Amino acid sequence: MKSKTNYLPNKPPHALHPMKTQVIHSRAQDTAMNRLLAVLILMLHAAMLPAHAAPPVERIEVDFSREVGRIKAIHGVNGGPVSNGENPDLSGWFKEAGFATVRTHDCHWPCPDVIDIHTIFPLDHLDPEDPKNYTFAKTDAYIAGILKTGAKVVFRLGESIETKGTRYHINPPKDMDKFARVCVNVMRHYNEGWANGRRYNIEYWEIWNEPDNRSMWTGTMEEYFTLYETVARAIKSHNPKMKVGGPALAGDLTKKGWALPFLALCRDRKLPLDFFSFHGYTVDVVQRSREARKLLDEYGFAKTEAHLNEFRYTKTWQGLRPGDPEKYVHVPAWFEDGTGGIAAAHAIAVLIELQDVVDMTNYYTADTSPWSMFGQFGIRRPVFYAYKAFNELATRPRKATVSVQINGGTPSRVLAGIAEDNQSAAVLLSTRNSHAGMRAIKLAGVPWSGETHVEALLVDDTHALTKTPASVDSGAKSITVDLPPHVVCLIRLSKATAPNSQGK
Incomplete structure (x- = not known):
């Protein structure tokens, strides 16, 4: 692109100001005025000449x-494209963005009716071996909707978050062995055709979500460890080819949190751990991911995959759930921050920096919840277009x-x-x-x-x-x-x- 060069008209200086004023002045004053006028003309010339380009930053x-090497297609999301009621079907946008994986957590939140164990096996006193005691229909449609977009499923075995009031479903199972049997039969339904099921060969099975978050697990760390061991062994015993993992930690990965005891448990008891999952919001997720990879290597899990399977641009949690109803008006802007232009740049920076660190990431979310990169009405936000751009790169x-x-x-x-x-x-x-x-x-x-x-x-x-x-x-x-x-x-x-x- 060439810039136009503008020059002053080829006229004598007095022509620049046609108005004439008769002034009595000395020859010295006349000389000084001429000099000043000459300086002004030079300055005007300089201002109108093309500026030299600044050096690149x-x-x-x-x-x-x-x-x-190869570019890793690690651009996954949480939540599928098929929503409840009159909410839009996002399947076309999913195909455009080419999401690599969809993790099934908080699906149809805040009123989940799919994926969660209580929605599939609602009466936990019944026989888990009887197909009549399962209600797969809605989850069947949900999983089919994901797979039709070309994405792989990461099936979270457990429950969605319960942030307020009574904890209905996030309590430790009364019978861990029975819960494990239900999980195995869910896997059989989607991979082996059990109970009029499918043969999808879903590979990744995650055991619970954020047990170190009191809105996700009311039990102790030891109770979760028992749950993990029971379910992981049951799945691997039924089909060793399946990949099991967890624990989708929300908290600290150092000595203060659950990560070190969990990895020590898996190492010492030789538990299956095909992938180690963790989350990042207000923290530096790149540094957190490097810490996770380092811990896995130190504890003898060099071949275990690292999954940052919830992350999002989040400046602060303040403003998300205000106590004063008068401040609810500001909540939409809080959600929009996590899917706008800065969030898009943040997400792509993470996907680029973690190419050689993790094996999977999942942005939170891509459904029709207020957390979504589509919002509640299926309107594509900047984070969506950023993921679409990354997908174009990943096809090269x-x-x-x-x-x-x-x-x-x-x-x-x-x-x-x-x-x-x-x-x-x-x-x-x-x-x-x-x-x-x-x-x-x-x-x-x-x-x-x-x-x-x-x-x-x-x-x-x-x-x-x-x-x-x-x-x-x-x-x-x-x-x-x-x-x-x-x-x-x-x-x-x-x-x-x-x-x-x-x-x-």
Whole structure:
């Protein structure tokens, strides 16, 4: 893009001010006035000449010829697309975003009628081996809705959160063995066709959610450990190929929390632990994830997967549940913060930084609860478009080498990949907490000959993965894009199909 250069009219200085005023003055005053006028003209010239471009705040180099493994499709969510009543069906949006996994926790919350054990086996005094004592129909529809979008299911065995009042369902089972038998039969229904069931081969089975949260578990740590051991052994005894895990911890992963005793239990009693799950909201989830991976390695679980299966951009819990009804008016804004532009940049930064740390993440949520990236009415928020951008990158899974040089501040998080057929590539950036300014992106090793089509797209509170200006050199070896902080930028690269088709 070329800037226009404006020049002053070719007229004598007095023509700039046609009004004439007769003034009696000395020759010295006349000389001083002429000098002042000359200075003003020079200053005006300087102001109207094109400004020199400021140096870029970041220099990013992407070398597609140097591959460094594969991009992990870790962009999962909580909650499925099929909702209650007149709420919208989100299946089309799920397919667009290509969510890798859907974790089934707090489904149809706050009035769950699917997934939770009490909704499937409502009368716990009955015989768990009799199919007539199960009510699978609603959960069947819910699971089918998830699988139709192409996502994998992580089936949470347990109950949804109960934040207030009587704790109806989050108490320790009276009979742990019977509860385990119910869990095995739920697995049989969805994987083996038991009780007029399905053969979905759902692989991941998570035992409870946040037992270290009093809104999720009224029992002790030892009671949860007994539950975990009983259910994990029962599932593995029935089918060793299934992956079992937990405990989906909400609290501290250091000596203050449940993580160390839980890992010690699994190690010492040789319990199955195919994945270790934990959550992160107001904490630094990247650091928390690294701590989890380190603990697993230290306790002898190097092959155990790490799942950050609840996370969300959350500045503070204050304002979520105000005691004063007059303050309820502010609650919608609290929820919107977790799915807006800054949240989108946060989510992509997490997905990029955790590529070599975790095996799965699940944003909370993608249903029609107020927590959702679609809200309660199926309206796509910036976090959705950020996930859609990440999915575009994940379809180009051969990871390229990236380096970022900054002129101070926090660097952008950058990830780049190449398609399997070598016909396209992409670069994804999150400027979370970074400075505003130009990003100079140098490209090397693009895996095709000829011209390159370039397209830059932006996600923030006013851009829904829509085009943003980018300057491209004649050979598409360098791209310059001006970005504010807290945005997501996807740069698409592909072999041009016609001459002079590169984007600008």
